[in-house]
Amino acid sequence: MHRAQPRLLAVGRGREAVVRGRPSSSDDGELARPGQRGRSQIGPSRPRSTRWGQADRARQARRRARGLVRALIGGLVVFIAGAYGLAYWHLVQIRRQIEATRMQYERIALEREKLRQEVQRWQDPQVIEEAAREQLGLVMPGEQRFVVAEPLPANDPFRVDKRAKQGSALD
Numbered sequence: 001m002h003r004a005q006p007r008l009l010a011v012g013r014g015r016e017a018v019v020r021g022r023p024s025s026s027d028d029g030e031l032a033r034p035g036q037r038g039r040s041q042i043g044p045s046r047p048r049s050t051r052w053g054q055a056d057r058a059r060q061a062r063r064r065a066r067g068l069v070r071a072l073i074g075g076l077v078v079f080i081a082g083a084y085g086l087a088y089w090h091l092v093q094i095r096r097q098i099e100a101t102r103m104q105y106e107r108i109a110l111e112r113e114k115l116r117q118e119v120q121r122w123q124d125p126q127v128i129e130e131a132a133r134e135q136l137g138l139v140m141p142g143e144q145r146f147v148v149a150e151p152l153p154a155n156d157p158f159r160v161d162k163r164a165k166q167g168s169a170l171d
Contacts, residue, residue, distance in 0.1 A: 132138040
């Protein structure tokens with residue numbers, strides 16, 4: 001009994017097109033399965049088993065997927081490292097500010113202590129009297145103030161020589 005040949009279907013592109021549905025070269029008359037090598041091929045011969053080609057494609061797809069996963073994990077690691085690095089940099093900056101503020105506080109505390117001592121010193125009436133005598137030239141009631149004038153040096157431009165003045169007036 002002779003079977004009617006099924007309609008042929010070309011699958012693929014260009015020279016790799018395979019006609020499916022034709023009887024295979026086997027004696028039992030079965031139709032060739034897609035991907036099997038047989039006389040139903042159009043174009044250049046294909047590898048002995050297209051399963052290997054499918055396995056290669058699957059392997060390549062897994063490699064691409066692994067590469068993508070590695071790239072994503074690497075990107076995530078870089079992102080996390082950058083976030084922690086930025087946080088650490090901010091922490092270092094804050095520690096520097098704390099140290100600068102602490103030094104400023106200590107300097108101000110020393111200055112404050114000096115000012116307290118100065119205020120305490122000015123509470124003494126003798127210090128006030130001494131400052132009034134030396135800096136302001138004040139005297140207590142009943143006292144007289146004597147100012148000792150020192151002669152100006154001879155080369156002082158503001159010195160007025162009385163003899164020169166008298167001699168010029170006589171001329």
